[in-house]
Each structure stands twice: as structure tokens, then as C-alpha cells.
Amino acid sequence: MRITLNGQATDLDVDPAKPLLWILRDDLGLVGTKYGCGQALCGACTVLVDGQPVRACQTAIADIVGRSVVTIEGVSGKVAEVVQMTWTKLDVPQCGYCQSGQVVATIALLNANRKPTENDINDALSGNICRCNTYHRIRAAVHEAAKLLEA
Amino acid sequence: MNYFGLAPLARHLQTTRRSFLIGATAIGSSLVVGFSAEADVAPAAAKPVANPFVGYVQIAPDDTVTIFSSQMDMGQGIYHGIATLVQEELDADWVKVSVIGGFGNTALYGNVPFGGKIQMTGGSSGTASSWERYRRAGATARAMLIAAAAERWNVPIGEIKAQNGTVSHASGKSTTYGALAASAASGPVPADVVLKEPSEWKYIGNEALPRYDSAPKSSGRQQYTIDLREPDMLTAVMIHPPLFGATLKSFDASKARAMKGIVDVVSTPRGVAVVGTGMWEVMQAREAVTVEWEDDKAEKRSSREIAAEYRAAADKGGEAVAANVGDVDAAFAKAAKVIEASYEFPYLAHAPLEPINAAVRMNADGTLEVWGGHQMPDAYQAVAAKVAGIAPDKVILRVMKTGGGFGRRASVDSDIIVEAVATAKAMGWTAPVKVQWTREDDMRAGRYRPAFAHKMKAALDDSGNLVALRDTLVGQSIAKDSFMEKSLVKNGVDVLSVEGMANQPYAIPNLRVDLTTTTSPVSVLWWRSVGSTHTAYALETFIDEIAYAVGKDPVEFRLAMLKDKPRHAAVLRLAAGKAGWSTPTPAGRFRGVAVAESFHSYVAQVAEISVDGSGRPKVHRVVCAVDCGVAVNPDQVRAQMEGGIGFGLGAILKSQITLDKGRIVEGNFDGYDVLRIDEMPSVEVHIVKTSAPPTGVGEPGVPPIGPAVANAMFKATGRRIRILPFANSENS
Ligand code: FES
Ligand code: FES
Numbered sequence: 001m002r003i004t005l006n007g008q009a010t011d012l013d014v015d016p017a018k019p020l021l022w023i024l025r026d027d028l029g030l031v032g033t034k035y036g037c038g039q040a041l042c043g044a045c046t047v048l049v050d051g052q053p054v055r056a057c058q059t060a061i062a063d064i065v066g067r068s069v070v071t072i073e074g075v076s077g078k079v080a081e082v083v084q085m086t087w088t089k090l091d092v093p094q095c096g097y098c099q100s101g102q103v104v105a106t107i108a109l110l111n112a113n114r115k116p117t118e119n120d121i122n123d124a125l126s127g128n129i130c131r132c133n134t135y136h137r138i139r140a141a142v143h144e145a146a147k148l149l150e151a
Numbered sequence: 152m153n154y155f156g157l158a159p160l161a162r163h164l165q166t167t168r169r170s171f172l173i174g175a176t177a178i179g180s181s182l183v184v185g186f187s188a189e190a191d192v193a194p195a196a197a198k199p200v201a202n203p204f205v206g207y208v209q210i211a212p213d214d215t216v217t218i219f220s221s222q223m224d225m226g227q228g229i230y231h232g233i234a235t236l237v238q239e240e241l242d243a244d245w246v247k248v249s250v251i252g253g254f255g256n257t258a259l260y261g262n263v264p265f266g267g268k269i270q271m272t273g274g275s276s277g278t279a280s281s282w283e284r285y286r287r288a289g290a291t292a293r294a295m296l297i298a299a300a301a302e303r304w305n306v307p308i309g310e311i312k313a314q315n316g317t318v319s320h321a322s323g324k325s326t327t328y329g330a331l332a333a334s335a336a337s338g339p340v341p342a343d344v345v346l347k348e349p350s351e352w353k354y355i356g357n358e359a360l361p362r363y364d365s366a367p368k369s370s371g372r373q374q375y376t377i378d379l380r381e382p383d384m385l386t387a388v389m390i391h392p393p394l395f396g397a398t399l400k401s402f403d404a405s406k407a408r409a410m411k412g413i414v415d416v417v418s419t420p421r422g423v424a425v426v427g428t429g430m431w432e433v434m435q436a437r438e439a440v441t442v443e444w445e446d447d448k449a450e451k452r453s454s455r456e457i458a459a460e461y462r463a464a465a466d467k468g469g470e471a472v473a474a475n476v477g478d479v480d481a482a483f484a485k486a487a488k489v490i491e492a493s494y495e496f497p498y499l500a501h502a503p504l505e506p507i508n509a510a511v512r513m514n515a516d517g518t519l520e521v522w523g524g525h526q527m528p529d530a531y532q533a534v535a536a537k538v539a540g541i542a543p544d545k546v547i548l549r550v551m552k553t554g555g556g557f558g559r560r561a562s563v564d565s566d567i568i569v570e571a572v573a574t575a576k577a578m579g580w581t582a583p584v585k586v587q588w589t590r591e592d593d594m595r596a597g598r599y600r601p602a603f604a605h606k607m608k609a610a611l612d613d614s615g616n617l618v619a620l621r622d623t624l625v626g627q628s629i630a631k632d633s634f635m636e637k638s639l640v641k642n643g644v645d646v647l648s649v650e651g652m653a654n655q656p657y658a659i660p661n662l663r664v665d666l667t668t669t670t671s672p673v674s675v676l677w678w679r680s681v682g683s684t685h686t687a688y689a690l691e692t693f694i695d696e697i698a699y700a701v702g703k704d705p706v707e708f709r710l711a712m713l714k715d716k717p718r719h720a721a722v723l724r725l726a727a728g729k730a731g732w733s734t735p736t737p738a739g740r741f742r743g744v745a746v747a748e749s750f751h752s753y754v755a756q757v758a759e760i761s762v763d764g765s766g767r768p769k770v771h772r773v774v775c776a777v778d779c780g781v782a783v784n785p786d787q788v789r790a791q792m793e794g795g796i797g798f799g800l801g802a803i804l805k806s807q808i809t810l811d812k813g814r815i816v817e818g819n820f821d822g823y824d825v826l827r828i829d830e831m832p833s834v835e836v837h838i839v840k841t842s843a844p845p846t847g848v849g850e851p852g853v854p855p856i857g858p859a860v861a862n863a864m865f866k867a868t869g870r871r872i873r874i875l876p877f878a879n880s881e882n883s
Pocket of ligand 2: 130555
């Protein structure tokens with residue numbers, strides 16, 4: 001089975017039912033994508049599949065053959081740069097464990113929508129749990145990133 | 152109340168200065184500075200300890216500065232705080248400063264507010280414990296660098312400047328800290344150093360100082376225990392008993408053993424471990440293991456039965472007395488009016504986003520490495536050694552940053568350490584092993600915030616004064632039957648059960664707080680702000696109820712009883728003022744207020760809410776005032792208040808762990824509901840400017856939010872919510 005992973009063609013010889021999350025983490029050593037629930041309930045494992053945010057823990061590899069997967073290690077471009085810079089500037093992370101997922105989900109949001117409203121942010125990020133409850137700063141950082149991208 | 156009933160903070164801060172001894176040593180060409188907390192203990196460098204090369208600050212020839220933290224960082228930012236304290240005095244090149252966890256030397260790392268006898272992160276004491284210690288470490292290192300430069304250049308010490316990692320002299324001579332480290336290390340250690348005056352601070356209180364670990368945490372580069380990929384390291388999941396108190400009878404793993412990627416299935420004192428090459432493989436194989444349990448002594452009650460028993464016990468009055476002031480019975484006999492209210496609080500899971508884990512490796516030289524969120528390093532080192540059957544000084548702890556904790560990683564029985572070491576040992580130390588809990592394991596393996604019931608009663612006189620208060624609490628003890636029992640349980644009262652109530656702040660002439668401690672195999676633990684998670688809710692909603700009953704403004708009513716509590720009163724006034732308490736609320740909005748002290752920090756919050764058609768609150772805005780002494784990192788104080796507010800809010804609105812015939816119902820974030828971004832209010836934090844010694848902020852943001860929101864709910868709906876969480880079906 002072949003996918004494009006962070007821009008590179010990658011062949012995988014694994015159980016077709018194996019979730020992308022464990023392929024990334026255990027087979028390929030890309031541990032920036034996190035495990036938080038395994039049931040698509042927390043968003044810690046969010047990656048981009050053909051640009052769309054997807055929960056890697058509930059994505060069997062067989063279902064994404066031929067598609068392009070981007071993980072936190074591979075995000076690039078203006079939006080990604082601005083989002084990560086804003087996250088750092090506002091000191092968003094506390095423990096940091098959810099933030100790969102938050103950052104990837106935010107990049108997807110801003111790629112699709114350069115001027116998200118409060119409701120857009122809620123819709124895009126309410127699937128991403130932060131147990132440290134950094135939500136207040138995440139919201140501020142999304143707005144700040146949107147502002148910078150406009151400029 | 153003291154930190155965990157141990158030595159009072161104030162006394163410690165007065166005496167630490169005198170009793171610190173300084174040690175320094177050279178390791179290779181690095182300078183290492185350490186202190187011992189007790190005057191009768193030899194300097195670290197001279198004392199053979201488990202890890203003699205661990206001090207507080209190490210300056211290497213390449214100019215990197217490594218700080219060894221006595222406190223573990225679960226996201227609360229204490230590494231950043233400690234780095235700030237060292238940096239204030241050392242003035243290194245900030246981008247070259249990093250922090251790792253120290254361990255294995257209680258004399259060095261003992262928690263000062265806990266009496267220096269145990270290395271532990273908890274009780275929001277990290278900054279208080281580090282305040283003198285790490286500034287002095289930085290100052291001593293700097294003094295030794297300056298002395299080395301003075302000798303090398305043959306100029307007077309007073310003419311030398313040291314800042315931003317560079318030592319220089321007016322003659323134009325200049326060199327870096329790293330280049331001087333080796334000669335500094337062989338020089339004499341100053342007997343005492345003078346710390347900067349607050350007016351000279353550059354880093355403490357500096358809003359602009361960037362948190363040093365924000366960049367790796369925004370790009371997936373921060374490593375956690377779950378990310379460990381040491382050569383040949385295997386992964387294991389546990390099969391825990393399905394009921395608390397059940398024990399392993401037998402298991403059949405023949406099917407699992409034959410599955411792809413499975414290396415072994417072994418029994419440990421805490422359940423069966425399924426070991427294999429990866430998480431997916433072991434999770435699947437776990438389903439194929441059949442286990443028989445002995446459950447004669449197991450908990451088999453349901454939450455409703457437990458709650459009914461707690462209510463009955465509360466009606467009877469408590470078995471042990473936690474506070475008894477004045478004559479409560481006489482005051483109630485004379486009362487013009489009596490108000491009563493009963494409260495019920497559920498078990499709560501900590502549910503840190505990185506589920507609990509630890510990894511071990513037995514090395515060829517007989518040392519055992521243990522990676523994890525080591526919140527109680529002394530205990531974990533001893534337990535790991537015992538389970539492994541080796542000497543404690545052979546255990547090397549690798550203190551990892553963790554994906555949250557909220558109290559869960561200071562487990563009094565070292566649960567995950569036992570599992571990881573026992574698993575690797577059962578496999579004959581043939582491979583390094585990481586034991587990783589799934590979310591379901593984390594939800595169902597216990598160590599919950601204990602369920603509690605409160606029965607409160609107030610006596611009012613003719614003029615509406617609160618003349619007597621009674622509270623009977625019923626719930627499990629955290630400290631009982633643990634190594635903490637001796638210091639925390641006094642006269643049958645676990646101070647962690649009653650903190651926030653037995654020492655309630657209001658001037659009430661007659662007060663009685665009593666406690667019935669229940670027992671159950673369901674294990675309990677400190678959960679961010681511990682006793683104050685329920686005592687602040689009961690007290691602050693009840694006080695509010697009394698204020699309305701006597702027709703007084705809730706802020707004024709409290710202030711009138713806080714005349715001898717200036718720090719409570721100040722944060723209450725500040726929060727009320729900033730929230731516009733005395734101005735009309737926008738249409739459809741309602742305000743509630745609460746104030747609480749926990750861990751020597753004072754926090755007041757005003758919540759502004761609306762209520763939707765189905766009666767559910769939406770919290771729009773929280774104004775928070777905090778007095779935590781000197782704010783070492785103001786932005787991190789703010790971050791902890793924001794986080795504490797969200798954490799507490801999710802719990803009171805939605806979270807509960809329930810038992811159905813002993814089984815835990817909730818297994819993941821579908822059943823155990825937590826706060827999400829659409830429910831997070833906007834938060835405004837106001838920090839009181841003070842020169843008081845710093846106290847903690849990790850926990851104190853939590854207690855006031857529940858009662859503040861509940862009090863706003865009353866304003867909006869006329870209803871008092873007394874069974875938590877708000878979403879509990881009994882409230883609808
Ligand atoms: S781990 Fe995939 S959504 Fe939680
Ligand atoms: S920063 Fe800790 S879970 Fe989000």
C-alpha cells in the first residue's frame with residue numbers, strides 16, 4: 001500500500017485494518033501525532049489527508065491508499081509558519097500534548113477560511129480536547145494568525 | 152492550613168537562608184553548583200549519593216546551562232519558573248538554558264514547604280520551594296565565574312561584569328561563562344551570596360520573557376514518555392481487574408501469544424501485561440486473553456447506593472471533629488433562622504491527555520532506567536528498586552515532561568512504576584518495555600477525586616448575621632493507608648478531606664466541621680486543588696445562599712465577614728470591581744461570585760453567564776483576581792488561572808465517574824465529558840502586586856469557578872444546584 005507522507009511516496013506492508021496513527025508512531029517513528037483516546041473523541045491525532053483534518057486513530061490505512069498525508073512534522077507553507085509562530089508568541093501550550101492536533105486542525109481551518117468567526121473556530125476545533133484548557137489562548141492565536149495572514 | 156500538614160511555609164522561608172550549605176564540583180570541564188537543604192548534611196559534591204553528578208545548575212564549556220529541577224513539569228510551567236529564578240541571578244544566555252529533572256538526592260531536591268524530607272511536585276508548592284534555592288544556585292555560579300575571571304585576568308572582582316552569558320572587564324577583556332566553567336569549578340565556593348533586590352530584577356515579573364518550551368510544543372517536537380523509541384523497546388498494555396479490589400486468579404493467553412507482534416503475556420502484581428512490538432498489536436491481543444478474577448472483596452455497589460449511604464452518614468453527623476469553635480449547639484438553639492443544604496460530589500478522573508505510562512530498561516551495568524512523569528521521585532525510585540530486587544541507587548529516573556497530570560502522576564502506590572518494572576522483570580529483563588495505558592485504562596484504573604457528601608447548616612440571628620455554621624463531610628481519605636498517613640491524618644481527620652472548610656475564612660463565632668471517613672476499594676487521589684474541589688463549592692454556594700436569604704449583596708456580605716482576612720478581601724474587591732459587579736448586567740446575563748484560598752494563594756472570580764432554553768448555562772466571561780505573592784512569571788500565572796478555570800468548569804458542568812455494580816461506566820471522552828473550546832469563557836486575570844513570597848498557581852484557579860457559576864445560575868433561575876455535575880440527571 002502506498003501513500004504520500006509529508007511529500008514522500010511511502011510504501012507500507014502492514015495489516016490493512018491498522019490505524020494510520022499507529023503506523024505513523026510505531027512503524028515510521030513520526031511521534032509528533034499523539035494518542036489521546038483512540039476513538040476519534042479528542043483530536044490529539046489530527047493529521048491532514050488531502051488537506052482535510054482527519055483523526056488518524058480511526059483511519060484504517062486501507063481507506064487512504066493513494067492519498068496524501070501530512071503530519072505535524074510535515075506541515076509547511078505560509079499558513080503553517082504563521083500558526084506555529086503565533087502559538088509560540090502567545091505561549092499557547094501548557095503540557096503541549098494536544099497541540100500537534102490543535103495546530104494541524106487550525107492550519108486546515110485557515111487554509112479553507114482566512115477569516116474564521118467564533119462559530120467557525122468552535123466548529124473546527126471543538127473536537128480537539130485540551131485537558132490543560134488552553135482554549136482561551138488557542139482562540140486568541142487563531143484570530144491573531146488570521147490577522148497576520150491578511151496583512 | 153499547612154502544605155499537606157507539614158512545616159509552615161513562612162517559617163521555612165525565614166530559615167532557609169541560614170541553613171543552606173553550598174557545594175560545587177567539576178565534572179569534566181563543567182561547573183556544577185548544588186546545595187544541601189540541611190546544615191548537617193555535607194555538600195552534595197562531597198557526599199556519596201545515588202547521582203553525585205547532579206546538582207542544580209551545570210555550565211558546560213559550550214556555554215549551555217542545564218538546570219536540574221526538583222519539580223516535574225506536567226504543563227504547569229515550573230521548569231520555566233525555575234529557569235527564570237536561576238537566570239535572574241546567573242544572567243546566562245537565555246537561549247542556551249534548558250531544564251531537566253533531578254532525582255536521587257532528597258537533601259538537594261526535597262520539597263522545602265513539605266519540610267525538605269521528600270522530593271515531590273504537588274500542593275502548588277513548586278515556586279515556593281524553589282524561590283530561595285534556585286536563585287542562590289544562580290548567584291553562586293555567577294560569583295564563582297566572576298572569581299575565576301578575576302584570577303585569570305588579575306583584576307579586582309568588583310570591576311568584572313557578568314551578563315548574558317559573558318564575563319567582561321573594562322580593559323576590553325571578555326570571555327563566555329562556558330570558557331570559565333572549568334576554572335570556576337575548581338575555585339572556592341562562596342560562603343554566602345547576596346541576592347538581588349526586587350528593584351534590580353530583570354527576569355522575575357518580566358511579561359516579555361518567552362516561555363522556553365513553547366516552540367517545541369507548537370511543532371510536535373516535545374518528547375513525552377509515550378514517544379520513547381529506545382532500541383528494541385517493546386510496548387505493553389495492562390489488563391486490570393474489572394472491579395476494584397478483585398485479584399488475578401488465572402489467565403489464558405494462548406490465543407494472544409500466537410498473534411502477530413506479540414512477544415509475551417505476563418502477570419504482575421497489578422494485572423496481566425500483554426507485551427509486543429507496538430500499541431495496535433498489543434491492544435488487539437489483549438482482547439484475546441481470557442482472565443479469571445477473584446472478586447469476593449471487590450467493590451460491587453453502584454453510585455446511587457454509595458450516594459444514599461453518604462447521605463445517611465451525613466445526616467448522622469461526622470465521626471471525627473475537624474474544627475470546633477465556640478458553642479455551635481447553643482447558637483443553633485437560639486437561632487432566629489436556620490438554613491440547611493446538602494451537596495453531593497461524584498468521583499472524578501484526572502484524564503490527562505497523555506494516558507499514564509512508564510518505561511524501563513535494565514542495563515548491562517546493573518542500573519535500571521525508569522522513564523516517566525516522576526512526580527514523587529524518591530518513592531518511585533524506592534519502589535522500582537524493590538520490585539526489581541536491586542539497590543535504590545541503581546535506579547536511574549528519567550523525568551519526562553508529561554501530557555498533563557493534575558495530580559494523577561503522584562500516585563501513592565506508584566502504580567505505573569510497579570507495572571512497568573514488574574513487566575520487564577517477568578520477561579527476565581530481556582528487553583526494554585514501555586507500559587502504556589489506553590484512555591479506557593486511565594478512566595477505569597481508579598485514583599479518582601473522592602466522591603463526597605456535605606451537609607451544611609447555618610444559624611442566623613435576628614439581624615441576619617451568620618452566627619453559626621456546621622458542615623458534616625462524608626468521603627474517602629486520600630492519605631489513609633498510604634505512606635502519607637502519618638503526616639496528613641490527625642485525630643481521624645485527613646486534612647485533605649476538610650481543607651478549605653475546617654479553615655474557612657469567614658468570621659463566624661461558632662463553627663463545627665466534622666467528618667466521616669468512608670472506605671472502599673475504589674482508589675482515590677489528589678485531583679487539582681484536592682479538598683477545595685468540593686469544600687469551596689459547598690462553602691461558597693452556601694454563603695451565597697445565606698446572603699440572598701438575608702437580602703444582602705453577596706460581595707458585601709462576604710466582605711463584612713472578611714475583616715481579618717485582608718488578602719481574601721483584596722482579591723474579592725479586585726475581581727468584583729473589574730467585573731463591574733455593582734453595575735447592571737447586560738440583558739440576559741447573570742453574575743455570580745466566589746473567593747477561595749488554597750495552597751496559600753488567594754483567588755476570587757466573577758462569572759457572567761446566560762441560560763439557554765433547556766436550562767443549561769453558558770459561561771461568557773470570567774474575571775479572576777489572584778494574589779500568589781510575587782508573580783515570578785506573570786504570563787504563566789495568567790495561563791494557570793485560565794487553565795484552572797476551564798478545568799474546574801468542565802468538571803462542575805459535565806464530568807463524573809460512576810459505578811454500576813462496581814464497574815466504572817465511563818471509558819472514554821464520550822462518557823466522561825470534559826470542557827471543549829466552544830464552552831470556554833473569555834478570561835481576564837488580574838494579579839495583585841505584592842512583595843509577599845511567591846506561592847502556587849497550578850491549583851488555586853480551580854476552586855472558585857464552580858461556585859461562581861452556580862451562584863450565577865441561582866441568579867438566573869432561582870435554583871441551587873447541589874448535586875454535581877450540573878449535567879447529573881437528578882438536576883433535570
Ligand atoms: S486519539 Fe484520535 S481522536 Fe483521540
Ligand atoms: S496543552 Fe495540555 S492538553 Fe493541551
